[in-house]
Amino acid sequence: MPGCFSLTALRDRCLRYSFSSHGLKSTTTDLGEGTIMHCWVPKSHSQSKPTLVLIHGIGANAMWQWHEFVAPLAARFNLYIPDLIFFGDSFSTRPDRSETFQAQCVVGLLEAHGVKKMSVAGISYGGFVAYSMAAQFGERIERLVLCCAGVCTEEKDMEKGMFQVRSVEEAVSILLPQRPQQVRQLLKISFHKPAKNVPSCFLNDFIEVMCTEHLQERKGLIQALHKDRKLSDLPKISHPTLIIWGEHDLVFPLELAHRLKRQIGESSQLVILKNAGHAINVEKPKEMYKHMKSFLIDPLPPPKQESHSNGRKVD
Numbered sequence: 001m002p003g004c005f006s007l008t009a010l011r012d013r014c015l016r017y018s019f020s021s022h023g024l025k026s027t028t029t030d031l032g033e034g035t036i037m038h039c040w041v042p043k044s045h046s047q048s049k050p051t052l053v054l055i056h057g058i059g060a061n062a063m064w065q066w067h068e069f070v071a072p073l074a075a076r077f078n079l080y081i082p083d084l085i086f087f088g089d090s091f092s093t094r095p096d097r098s099e100t101f102q103a104q105c106v107v108g109l110l111e112a113h114g115v116k117k118m119s120v121a122g123i124s125y126g127g128f129v130a131y132s133m134a135a136q137f138g139e140r141i142e143r144l145v146l147c148c149a150g151v152c153t154e155e156k157d158m159e160k161g162m163f164q165v166r167s168v169e170e171a172v173s174i175l176l177p178q179r180p181q182q183v184r185q186l187l188k189i190s191f192h193k194p195a196k197n198v199p200s201c202f203l204n205d206f207i208e209v210m211c212t213e214h215l216q217e218r219k220g221l222i223q224a225l226h227k228d229r230k231l232s233d234l235p236k237i238s239h240p241t242l243i244i245w246g247e248h249d250l251v252f253p254l255e256l257a258h259r260l261k262r263q264i265g266e267s268s269q270l271v272i273l274k275n276a277g278h279a280i281n282v283e284k285p286k287e288m289y290k291h292m293k294s295f296l297i298d299p300l301p302p303p304k305q306e307s308h309s310n311g312r313k314v315d
């Protein structure tokens with residue numbers, strides 16, 4: 001348990017207040033078979049607004065990764081922001097650790113709330129889940145936004161030295177940090193300009209509040225992403241898709257963005273954010289929102305080639 005005063009816990013409470021003040025409420029849904037999902041949903045679902053689902057990554061719960069986007073998006077969409085299984089208040093006794101199962105849980109949750117059609121945006125691991133939703137439940141997904149999501153990674157990529165880590169075990173130790181030095185490593189690979197000289201007391205507080213629950217289950221999620229992964233096994237999708245990537249992403253290098261663009265084909269467009277790493281939702285929230293808004297709200301243009309965030313197209 002955190003000590004008597006925790007900045008991380010305080011921030012968590014502030015984010016809860018912020019979500020509530022922008023028209024969202026905290027809900028918990030029993031999906032059966034030992035699976036419970038927490039989700040932020042509209043206090044009042046408007047039939048005149050489209051629905052947008054925002055899916056977080058491994059790094060923290062839904063509030064921490066999407067808080068910059070709630071205010072502008074809530075005015076235009078019915079927002080549904082779930083905590084994936086083993087994050088926040090979501091949990092399952094089932095042994096499945098695949099993104100396929102996570103996607104099924106998210107869709108089951110939305111069905112319980114009466115949502116049948118939606119656009120979906122996913123950050124990092126959330127992008128794996130979003131892609132799987134499109135592959136499994138294609139007719140329900142209208143548009144897709146995939147942010148720094150290494151969906152097209154293969155098991156052999158690690159052996160070939162694509163990543164900053166040399167093994168899944170090393171990746172787990174950084175992505176699920178249990179010591180201050182591991183948090184510093186995570187900041188280093190996640191941000192183009194990482195914060196320096198963060199006191200260990202703050203990092204220990206973050207670890208205690210955010211990184212200790214369901215540790216073994218989260219390890220299983222990361223291991224399942226890597227094990228026997230082949231591009232040839234990845235289902236094809238044809239949904240209108242916006243791919244957003246940080247130019248200096250060290251978690252999922254830019255090559256994986258180009259690979260994803262080729263995998264989806266003409267229905268996709270790629271935007272590369274300059275001077276950004278993996279955590280584009282933190283480093284470049286305004287640019288990321290600008291591209292999301294244009295893609296999700298404006299009429300779909302003819303298929304585009306990749307472009308940089310200054311608007312310059314690259315053939």
